[in-house]
Amino acid sequence: MLAAAPAQAAVEACLTTIGGADIPLSYDTTDKALRDNRSMRERLFGGYGHVTCPGYVTLRAMTPDLTDDQRQPFCLVWDEKADTYTGFQVGKRDSWAECAAPSGLFCRGVNASAQTAGAVAGAIGRAATGAPLTGGANATLDTASGALIATGAGSSILSMLGTAASSAVAALSAPAVAAGAAVTVVAVGGAVYVCGE
Incomplete structure (x- = not known):
C-alpha cells in the first residue's frame, strides 16, 4: 500500500x-x-x-x-x-x-504606537465588560479574532476612548464625526482601524 x-x-x-x-x-x-x-x-x-x-x-x-x-x-x-x-x-x-x-463605513489603519493601540484596546475592553455606554455606543469582543470593536456616534466613541488614545482620537476628530456620524473603531493584533464615512 x-x-x-x-x-x-x-x-x-x-x-x-x-x-x-x-x-x-x-x-x-x-x-x-x-x-x-x-x-x-x-x-x-x-x-x-x-x-x-x-x-x-x-x-x-x-x-x-x-x-x-x-x-x-x-x-x-x-x-x-x-x-x-x-x-x-x-x-x-x-x-x-x-x-x-x-454599511458605507470604510476602515483605515491609524498610525498608532503600541502604547496608543494598547490604550484603545483597553478602553474598548473596559467598555465591553462594564456598564452600558451612553449615546447608543456599543463595545464588543469578537472572540474568534480577538478584536475589540466599538460602534456608535463619533462623540460617544471619543468619550469612551478618552485622551489616552490620542492618535485614534485625532482620526475621529473630523467634522463628520463631530456632527454625530456613525463610527466603528477596531483594535486587533496591535493595530487600530477607524471605520467611518
Missing part, C-alpha cells in the same frame, strides 16, 4: 483591483486558511470581471499586518460602477469575502 504524499505548495498568480489599480498577487493553493475562507461558489465561478484573485487574498493584501484570525471581522467593499475594490469594513462576508450588507 502506498502512503499519501503531503500536498505540495502550489503558488498561483492572480490579479485584483484596489482603488482602480490592477495589482498582481499570488497565493498558495494549499493554504488551509484560504480554503476555509473561500466559498464553493467563488471556487466554481471565480471573481468579478478581470479579477482572478480570491476575495480573501485581496483582503489579506489590504490588511497585511493582521493574522488570518485577526482579519475575521472584516469584509471587502466592491464598487460595481468603478469595477474595483474600494476598501474594507467590519461586517459579515458573502461568498466572495465581500460585505453582505455594506
